Amino acid sequence: MNILYDERIDGVLPAVDKQQLLQALQRQLPDLDILHRPEELRPYECDGLSAYRTTPMLVALPRHVEEVQTLLRLCHARRVPVVARGAGTGLSGGALPLEKGVLLVMARFNQILDIDHSARLARVQPGVRNLAISQAAAPHGLYYAPDPSSQIACSIGGNVAENAGGVHCLKYGLTVHNLLKVEILTVEGEPMTLGSDTLDSPGFDLLALFTGSEGMLGVITEVTVKLLPRPQVAKVLLAAFDSVEKAGRAVADIIAAGIIPGGLEMMDNLAIRAAEDFIHAGYPVDAQAILLCELDGVEADVHADCERVSEVLTLAGATEVRQAKDEAERVRFWAGRKNAFPAVGRLSPDYYCMDGTIPRRELPGVLRSIKELSEQYGLRVANVFHAGDGNMHPLILFDANQSGELERAEALGGKILELCVKVGGSITGEHGVGREKINQMCAQFNSDELTFFHAIKAAFDASGLLNPGKNIPTLHRCAEFGAMHIHAGQLPFPNLERF
């Protein structure tokens, strides 16, 4: 079975006459905004992972579900692939367009349809921004928990497609844990409801299956999310360490002590210095690592937990433990963390952000190995990540204008992901597979497992027209990948030239 298109789809797809398709769409959907001129298409050539770029054939910007439905039917009939996207902030190239495909931009579906405070749910269109849901729920004392760093811009439909995470996922779970229901259109434009407004749904759990499927199983037209009561108070502790290994062990100790922080984040020296230079958060610039530990809940509870966490941190060898003395300092501590990526970006012309997950107990060892790999490849790596979840985000610094540096960065990134798999982890925590990590899926899964994925894809989309070339590699690709790995003795990481 090999029903998924490869990313080389543009090469093997039958030539679609762009003008014919455009005219058919304009005829059937006279009110639909369609972009087709090169200068209009250019802004849509990539998502948040700018290393991969392809100019789409056409960009459609519908406002009504009926338009999406008609478009899907027309494309299905003409065998034209469709890539849906929301705000396009994804970091794995999951919404990367195709030269011979239509990019379906759902950003105009931006209405909050219902906030039901007694049922604690919000029913929204897919283009609604993540943060807008919490803002709309705030008058009821409620909020939507998953908080990707891009939450001011990213859309909930994209969050569902990538099973997005964030700082608070340690305590409150990923997108999949905070969803009740999604309305979708299948590749043939048929509407379907996955999940329900209640506790459980009978039959197979199609909602969970759909979440994180990266636009390959259907197009989201409505999302119902759970809302949570806003915690009364939140306090943050900052702990400094003279080695990353000690900080890594402290993370495991906090969790083992029976405490579930709202967030538990780690930054290494390179990231600390970069953030401090940029934001002036008050970080100790000589520390080899810092931990930021947020505790949220009711006053007394948070107070007691702060004391316990301080003790654990001290026992784990922290050279300093500070509690943000007021809300302004708390916000400043987090501002440093939340701006760490752009801060590190100031140190280097380019950086490559990885996303892998490991069991927490492996943190000290993996951090040590990353340091060794960094020296071996001659590239600096900054570590800024969701330590409590074991969700690492190594940032590899390089200069694409220096010959060979891009290739070295890719090779180093691949090594780090392989290391994650080797210690029992996985190649993604919250960014998804997308285009970026499709080769590493061959390391994570064997061909039997991939065959299952393909069969599930076929159950929803036998035509293979929805977002081909992402998330699930073809067996053929993995065979090639494996062969390259074995014979050439080099690491065959994504060839950035192709897209």
Add this chain to the structure above:
Amino acid sequence: MNILYDERIDGVLPAVDKQQLLQALQRQLPDLDILHRPEELRPYECDGLSAYRTTPMLVALPRHVEEVQTLLRLCHARRVPVVARGAGTGLSGGALPLEKGVLLVMARFNQILDIDHSARLARVQPGVRNLAISQAAAPHGLYYAPDPSSQIACSIGGNVAENAGGVHCLKYGLTVHNLLKVEILTVEGEPMTLGSDTLDSPGFDLLALFTGSEGMLGVITEVTVKLLPRPQVAKVLLAAFDSVEKAGRAVADIIAAGIIPGGLEMMDNLAIRAAEDFIHAGYPVDAQAILLCELDGVEADVHADCERVSEVLTLAGATEVRQAKDEAERVRFWAGRKNAFPAVGRLSPDYYCMDGTIPRRELPGVLRSIKELSEQYGLRVANVFHAGDGNMHPLILFDANQSGELERAEALGGKILELCVKVGGSITGEHGVGREKINQMCAQFNSDELTFFHAIKAAFDASGLLNPGKNIPTLHRCAEFGAMHIHAGQLPFPNLERF
């Protein structure tokens, strides 16, 4: 597509020579315990839903994964269906055997393989009892949260297969929310790992898809669950009401007030009286309804929440609000609730336990409708349920020896489930679909949706040999069901004679 066997499978399956199969199994697996004599098979003729009974052809009791693998391969080659079960405590007939099938009893896989307190996980064999996990984790201050009423007996493999719930699911989620990884064997005996020890897995979420799939997608050989820190304290409030509607509204009010109780349970007058006669829990026997609300966490937090919940209950019209004065009284309050089913069983020769879920806001209206239906059908209904989740368990009292009462009980039960679907709920909360509610699946899902379920089943098990006739109805069955529904003007609920 119609690849699933119907429950009439025994009628349409090719005749399997029991002796030949037995000899082949004995030859290939000389150490495997196989039961084949009628008197040995009889104890396995039903699960916890005793209304459905079928004597299996053979019962296999393996101890090693290799035995399960060989058995599956042999059965697959000979086209013999296999029904796996754990402790057989399920309430929907999900593990009901087949006359021409092998019942694969996984109860001997009862080893706890690992308790990792720093990673907060337990790796166990599928036959380990639910409560045994919490007992093993207790020395580390941890426990496994989902707590079905049968937790002393039910096995974790069965919990995964049915996505089991319990009193504490309001706060801590269903089985699917507390799982990290399962090891399975496919219908062809191939091992597969679903999920991982870390936060997220790339690709489609096969773990969630598998959870609640009722043994139709594979046989579970190992389960890794999340463990939670045991709450410092737990307090319980008992509130009495002079109407079930008021109690129903109070439930919605508590949730809307931003409080997440550990458990929030409701009993109506019939259940209160039955439980009080049986357990002497100290319940107010004149109340039309009581709520039991447990608050757990750290001392100060629980104290504050108890005060807030008391206020909400009083405002909602509670005639009395009592806090259990000590641990002995708290345990007594819960003993009444946990023994409510057998207590109600003392009032009537037979009872039929339903399991449906509705949005919380619909509780008062649905409780009123159940009362009206009860009068209309001339059968008493006791309500004992997870009110916080909107997970209803109406118990319909009847006497199977009185002509027509069983049929009336079934018809009334069907009406109640249809009512759940009508108000936006679903036909199961935590018991699963199994054999019992397979017809109601036709009311819950349309043929497009069922076709997806069939395609997913086919992706895992194209042979259809794993637990045929449960969970997902054939389109043919639904067509018949619909036709009966329309033409005969009567409710075609499960014909209990067949199994």
